[in-house]
Amino acid sequence: MPPQRKGAAARVSEDTEDLTRHPLQAILLADSFATKFRPITLERPKVLLPLVNVPMIDYTLAWLESAGVEEVFVFCCAHSKQVIEYLEKSEWFSQPNFSVVTIESHNSVSAGDALRLIYERNVINGDFVLISGDTVSNMSLTQVIQEHKERRKKDSNAVMTMVIKQSKPSPITHQSRLGTDELFLAIDPQTKQLLFYEEKTDSYRGIIPLDNALLGDNPSICLHNDKQDCYIDICSQEVLSLFTDNFDYQHLRRHFVKGLLVDDIMGYKIFTHEIHSSYAARIDNYRSYDTISKDIIQRWTYPFVPDVMFSGNSATHLEREGMYRASEIEQSRSAHIGPFTVIGKGTKIGNNSKISNSVIGKGCSIGSNVSITGSYIWDSVTIEDGCDIRHAIICDGVVIKSGAALEPGVVLSFKVVIGQQCIVPSYSKVSLYQQPTVEDSDEELEYADNSSGTVDSSITCTVDTLNREMMSETPASQMLSLHLSSGVEAEVHMEKYAYLGPGGVGHVWSICEGAHEEEWRHSVAPSPADKLAEAIQSLEDDLELLNLDGNALSVSGELKSGRNGTDSEDDDVEDSRDDSIYYEKEVEATFLRAVNENIKVPDVILEMNSLRLSYNMTSADCAGAIFYAMMKQALEIPHATAGELRKSAASIIDAWNKLLKFYSKEIDDQIEVIMKFEEMCLESVKEFSPHFSQILHLLYDKDILEEDAILRWADEKKDAEESDKVFVKQSEKLIQWLREASEEED
Template identity: 30%
Template structure:
C-alpha cells in the first residue's frame, strides 16, 4: 500500500500547467477587437484560440489557465460552452479574470500573486498556430535543467527565411546564441528600415562564458511558446517595470548582473509549423497555410470546432454540408465554404474563406479575402484581399479595395468604392490617447490593450462619402499618426499604404546567419572602446548590418538625454516618489537601449540645473539648494550605480557638471553633494578617495579648481581613516 501512495503523490507533483495570455495587449486588429477579443476571431472559420488549445492538448498539459483581461466575459462564456469543459477533455481549464492587466508583465505579476504555479509551466499566447512535437521540446528542457541549475526559460523558435510570410514584420528580432548549447546570450528587437544602418550592441562580458562559438540568428520565427520555471512570475514581480516578455524580461535577465539566470532556445527542425496571428499580414499568411495543409493536422477537415463538418476536395477546396452552389459559379483552389452558405451564378471565389450562413450573389468576385459568418455580398460586388466581418453587407456593384476591413454590421451601399486599406466600423469609437512615440521601434510599446478602448459614442454618424446614403458605418482612424495597423494591412494587400510610413522592407536585411569566429581565441586581443556609452559599445560587439533603419546611436542617445532629463525635472517639480521616478528612468533606459552611465548623467544634469535655478531666482542659496536636492533625490543613484567603478563614474560626472556652474558657488555644490552622498551611504569612503586621486579628476584646470573646497572633506576622511587604523592596531596589540 505505501508504494501506491507514493506513486499517486508523484503524479500530482508532476502535473503540467499552461498559462494562455488571451489578450494581445495590442491594437493591431482594431476596430474589430473593440467588440471581440482577438483570440475569438475566426481563422479559417475556427475561433483562433481553438488552435492554441489543440496544441496544448497534444502537448500533454493537465491544467490550463486563461488569463483574461480584454472582453473577459466573452472568453469565459465561449469556454464554458466549448468541448474543453466536457468530461472528455484532456485537461482542466479555468478562466482567470485579470481585468487590471495592461501588459504581459501585469498578467505575470497577477499570476504570481494568485499562487497558481506549482512547477515548470508552458506560457503561450492565445493566437498561436503550431503542430510542433512538444515532447521533444520538453525532453530538451528537462535535460538542460539537469545540467544548468540556473535555467529558467526554454524558448521555442522555428527557422524561416527573412522573407517568409509568417515572419513578423512588426516585431523583427535577432537572437545571439551559444552555438553548442543554444543558450541565449543576447536578444534585441530590430527597428523598421528607414534608410539608415543599425547595429547590435552587446556587452563583451556577456560572451566571456562562451566556450566555442556564438551565432547571430535573424531567421527565426518566435511564437512566444515558452517553458518557464516558477522563477519567471517571481522575476516579473520583483521588477515591476518589466512589461514585455522579450524586450523587458528576456533582455533584462540576460543583461542582469544580479539575477544570474539562463535562457535557452529550442530550434525546431524546420519541418514543423509554428506561427502567431499577430497582424493582418500573418492572419492572411496563416490562413493560406492552413488551406494549403502546411500545418497538418490543423486543417479545415479536422473540424476542430464541434459544429464544423468540412470535407476535403481536390485543389485544397473545403466544403461544409448544406451549402448551395450555382452551377455556373467557379470555386478556385485554397478555398473554404461554411455550412448553409449560398453562392450565385457566375460568381468566382479563389483563395478565400467564406463563413457560415453567408449569401453571395451573382457575378461576384472574391479573391484572397475572408468573408465571416452571416455576411451578405450582393450581385456584381468585387472584393480583393480584404476582410468582411460578421453580419456585414456589401450591396450591389460595390468594390472593396485591397487591404480593407469591413467591420461587424457595416453596410456598404450600392455602387460604392471603398479605397485601399480603409477600415470601416458600424459605430464610431471613442479612443484614448496612447501617447504614440513614432521614434520608438519597440512595437509592443506602440500598442495599447483593447481593454483601454472606451465605450462607443452614443450617436451614430455615417460617413456617407464612403458607405453611401444607403450604407451604415464610418471610417475608423487610429489616433496614431503612424500606426502598425495600416502597415500590416498594406502588407496583406500587397501594396504600400502611402500614409502608413512604417512599411517594413525585409529585402534590405543582410544580417549574416553564419556563426562568428570563436571569440575564445581572441579574448586576449580584445580591446574595449570606452566612450560615453559605457559598457554598451566595443570593437567586437557592434555587429553591423545593412539593415537600413532607425535612429543612429548618437541620435538615440540624444533622444534619451532629453527624455530622461525631462523625467527627473518633472519628478522634482511635482514631488513624485522615488519609486515612480526610478521606474520611468529604467523604462526609458531599456526602451532606448542605453547604459546606466547615461542614466546617471541625465539625472545629474537635471539636478544641477535645478540648483542653478534655485540660486539664480534667490529661492535658496547654493548650500541649501544642493543639500535639499541631493538629500531628496540622491537615493536615485542607489539604483543607477551598483559597483565601485560605477560609483566613481558618478563622482566624476558630478565634478564635470559642477564645472558648468558659475565660479562663485560651483565649489560649494560639489562639496555639499559629495558629503551628502557619503552621509547617505550612497558612495563609500574608498570610492571617494579613489575618485579624488584619479587622473580623470585632475585632467583640466577647471576640474582641479572646482575640487578646491572639497579638499577639506577629503582631508577629514583621510584623517578619520588613519585614526581608525591606529585604533585597530591598538586593539590588536
C-alpha cells in the same frame, strides 16, 4: 564530507519530485494586450476571432491537449465575459484528463500584470507552458520539456526555454509573409543559451550593437536573423516570482527576456529549442492572420486542418486543389470556386460568381457576378450582385450593396453597411464605432478605455435595425436608437459618410500619424511593389555595410570571423549546398503563391530579387530555380496522358515566360535552365524525361532560349560520358536544325 551530503540530499529531492509528479500545466493568455486588430477587437476579443472558420483559441487548446498538457489556466481580461461564456459552452470544459480553468481580471494592462496575478493565486506547481491564445502549432512538447528539466537539474538558473524555428532567411520575404520586424538572436551554438534578443529598428541600418563583454565572455556565438520566435515558452516557477519582484516587467520579450539577458547579478539564463519539421506561429497582425490561414488551408498545421479537427467542421470535405466545402451550401452551377478556398455551412453563391484563395464563413449570402479574391468573409455576411472584393477582411453581419468594390487591405468591422457602387479605398478600416479621439497611452492595452466615453464595447446593434433606418427617408447624418447590454437605452451618433455610398453606415477610421508604414506591412493585401523595392534597396545597403574584412554577418545568419584560414572551407561548401536547397524551396513556394494569388510578374520579380540577395545567388541560379518551380507546378495540374502533361507545361511557360525571360537574358543563364531541366528529368521530375526535346523546342519558340545557348550546351556534352548525353541524343533533330539554320545565316 559536506559536499557529498549536499549532493545526496539533492538526489533525494529530485527522486521525491519524480514520485510526486505534478500534471503538466499551461498558462494561456487570452488577451494579446495590443491594438493591432482594432477596430475589430473593440467588439470581440482577438482569441475568439475566426481563423479558417474556427476561433483562434480552439487551435491553441487543441494543440495543448494533444501535446499532453493536463491543466490550462486561461487568463481573461479584455472582453473576459465573452471568453468565459464561449469556453463554458464549448467542449473544452468536458474533456477527460484535460482541465480548463479561467482566471478573470478587469485591471490588467500587460502580460506582466497577468503573470503577477496568477502568481498570487498560487495555482502553478512546477514547470509550465506559457503561450497566448493566438498561437497555432502541431509540435511535440516531449523533447523541449525534457531538455528544460535536464538543464534545471544541472543549473537552477535555467528558468526558461524559448521555442524558435527556421524562418524565411530574407528579411524582406519574412516581413512580407508575417508582417513582423526582423529579429536578431545571439545563441551559444554548444549550449543553445540565448545571449542576445533584439528586433530590428531603423536606427540599426545593418549594424547590430553587441556588447564587447558578450563577445569576450563567450568563446562561440552565432548571430541569427533567420529565426522566428514562436512565442511558446517552457518556464520554471521562478518566472512568475521574477515578474512579481520586478514591476517594470510588462512585455514578455521587450522587458522580461531582455531584462534577464542584461542582468549580471541574478545570473538567470534563457535557452532556445529549435523545431524543424513541426509548425508553430503566432497571429500578431492582419498579415500573419492571412499567412497562417493559408498555412492551415495548405495543411502545414496537420492535424489541425478544416476537415480533421473540431466537431463544428466535421461536415467539411477536402476537394481538389485545396478546396474545402461544408455541407448544406447552395452554389449556382455557373459559379466558380477556385483553389485554396473554404466555404462554410449554409452559404449561398449566385450565378457567375468567382471565389479563390478565400475563406467564406457560415450563413453568407453571395449574389451573382461577384468576384472575391484572397479575402476573409466571416459569418452571416451579405454581398449583393456585381461586387468586387480583393484581399479584405469582412466581419459578421456586414452588408455590401450591389456594385460596391473593396480595394486591397480593407477591414470592415461588425455589421457595417457599404452602399451601392461605393469603392472603398485600400487599407480603409470601417466600424460602427467612432475612432477613439485619444490614443491609449499604454501600447500594451488592447481594449478601449470605456470610461473615456469615446467608445463603449457593450453597444449592440443589428443589421436589421440599420437597414430599416437606411430605407427610411432620413438625413445623411442621423440618430439611431441602440441598446446597451445593461438594458439602458442610449443615443449614439452614427454618420453615413458620403464615401460609404448611398445607404452606407459606419465610421471610416483615419490612419494615425506615423502609422502609414505599418498599414501595408500589417495588411492582408500583397505588399506594394514600391515598398518592396525600397525594402530591397535597404537590404542591399545593409549587405554593403556587413561585407567587411573583419567580423561579418553571413547570409546564413552566423557571426563568423574573416575567412583567411582554411579550416572552415569544408563547412562553407556544406553551407553553400544547404543554401542552394533552401533557396530552391523558397523560390518554389514564392512561385506557387504567385500562381494561386494571381500576383503580377513585376511584384514576383521583386520578391525573387529579395530571395536572390539574401542567399547571394546569381541570375543563372534564379533562372534555374524558377524553371524548376514552373515544371513542378505543371506536374501538379491533373493530366491523364503524356499529351496533357505537355499542354500543362506549355500553358505554364506561356503564362510566366516574362518572369523566366527576366532571369535568362544571358547565354549562361539559359544554359543553366537547360541543365536544370536535365537534372530534373534524371532525378526529381522524371515524368518529363520523354518530353525533353519538345519542351526544349517550346522554350526556343517562346524566345526564352537562344539557339547559341542550345548549341553551346550540346557542344559541352561532346566529350561527356554516354549516360550524360541522353537528352542531347533525344534533341538531335532540333540541334541539327539549329546548326543548319545557323550555317545558312552565315
